[in-house]
Amino acid sequence: MLALAWPLALTNLSQVALVLTDTLFLGQLGEVPLAAATLGGNLYFIAMALPFGLAFATAAMLAQERGRVRHHMREMRRTVRQGAWLIVPLFAVLGLALWHTGAILRATGQDPALAEAAQTYNRALLWGMVPFYGFLLLRGFLAALERPGPALCVSMGAIGLNAVLDHALVGGGFGLPSHGVLGAGIASAVANGSMFTGLALWVALDRRLSRFRLAGRFWRADWRRMREIVVIGLPIAGTMLLEIGIFSATALVMGWFSPGAVAAHAVALQVASASFMVPMGIGQAATARVGLAAGAHDAAGAHRAGWTAIGLGAGFMLLAAAVLLSVPHRIAALFLAPELAETRALAVTLLMMAGLFQLADGVQAVAAGALRGLKDTRVPMLIAALGYWGLGLPIGLGLGFPAGWGPLGVWVGLASGLAIVAVLMTLRWARMARHGHAAPAAPQNTESFSTSGLGLVEK
Structure with missing residues (x-):
């Protein structure tokens, strides 16, 4: 579990490092740029809940397909292809x-100047959504193959690229003028593009990975497989939207x-998000390891993998x-x-x-x-x-306003x-x-397998 989890966790941390880098540079420009990027970034990650959910559903399917062994290369290729189709x-x-x-934020009662700056940030940042x-998708494919290293390598490279671009476009380095929140959005979008480009080249040039021919017959549709991705992925997206949304709603309340x-909320949230990326990586490893065991109808292995992951996540978060x-x-x-003493306190x-x-x-x-x-996603949602x-x-609204606790009360909630x-x-x-159940999934095609508990039923 650790062998798979630590590169995934570091990959997640590298993605947070992109936002942290933007925050560090914008924080030196004052409260307004930092607050604007925070509000805009919150909306961006709310929007990203659906792509995340579909990508995680694809990863779970890939893990079970590999666990079944038979025809797994063909099945995995089709799943990646249909997952990619959904981005359009x-x-x-x-x-x-x-x-x-800007219009969305103004409708929630935000300051017009903050809303306009947040819109500037997002209009640059959104062009990195498709490559991200x-x-x-490619990271989930590699996780199912228990090869998380390439994703980590390209993510670490993207951190350096983002830092250089932030220095130039936000900090005014290399003799260039500072573009504030616009520069931060451009830097992150370019960094996201570099991550996909780097990982796609890695998969294409690696002899063992290129055998899967992920781009082969890319135009061929598999509607039942796409439906399964959506059926599994929408509850995952809903769960993530509920979690991301609660923190984003908190930012609006702030x-x-x-x-x-x-600004204070942004700092605390960025740090908490950074630590959260480690158990999130362990959870992704758990998806792969539990999925592999489920695909091989190994109930004991799935049970062991899940509890091992929960123990590792709890131990790290205590630290x-x-x-x-x-x-x-x-x-x-x-x-x-230093001059922002009240905000810092x-x-x-x-x-x-x-x-x-x-914890x-x-x-x-x-x-x-x-x-x-x-593939149990509905009840968690x-x-x-x-x-x-x-x-x-x-609870947070009650403590924050009627009880008079302010921002602290919202965080207690x-x-x-x-x-x-x-x-x-x-x-x-x-x-x-304990009971070896799995949520039912839509059938892929007449030659595929569908999950029934931790066993498999040929259709």
Whole structure:
């Protein structure tokens, strides 16, 4: 599990490093650019929930297809191809929405100047959406083959490229003028494009990977397979949308307090997101390992893989919590200039609050990943809806406004929602693993296999 998980976790961290790099450079320009990029970035990641969900569904299918052994190269090629087809309608809808970021933010009561700056950021950033989705598909393909190293290598290269571009376009380095939030959006879009290009070239040039001929007969449709991706992927996207959405909604609520509150929230959220990428990587490894065992109808192996991953995720997040609770002042100082004393003090408070919910955040992420390996995605979505929106957000709003706790009260609500989701997700995994169930999936074609528990039924 560790051999597969640590490169995936580092790949996730490298993706967060792109946003962190933007945040570090924009934070030196003041509260408004940082707050604008935060609000715009929140909308961008809300939009990315659907591509993430479909990519994760593709990864789960690829893992089970490889576990079945028979004809796995042909089946995996078809699944990657149909997953790639879905980006066309996705970008048509999501790109149009992001183009009008300003109108969306103004409708939520945000400051017009912040909304306009956030729109500038997103109009540059959205052009990296298509290549980033392609990168996610190829990363899931490599994870199913238990070869996560190439994705890590190209992601690390993208960090360096993004830092150089931020230095030039945001910081005004190399004698160039600073373009503020526009420069940050361009830098991240180019970095996303480089990740897909690098990974696609790697797959094409590697002799063992090129045998899959992923681009072969790319024009051929497999509508049943595409339907299965959508059936499995939409609940995953819904779960991610509920989780991303709760943090994005919190950012909007922070905008009702002040730009400083948004900036402090951005700092705490970026740090918490960075630590979250490790259990998210472990969860992706769990999807692959549980899926491989499920495809081979090895119930004991699936059970062992899932609980091993949950234990690893919990152990790491306990360490992350210790760091956030020990040195929040030093972390806040990395992002906010000394003259922003009030904002920095609030960021310290929120960082400590983030430390308290690290364990819950990690456990729910890994448990959800293990359930994806069984293609169990609908119930986790309902659990997320209950925990985040049914309980977490109302608690946060109640403590933040009527109770007068302010931004801290909103984050207490977040922590409460995460704790509830973590408990319910773990109970769900325990039940599914104990009884060997998997969520039913749409059949691919008359020559394929569909999942029934951890066994297989030939159709």
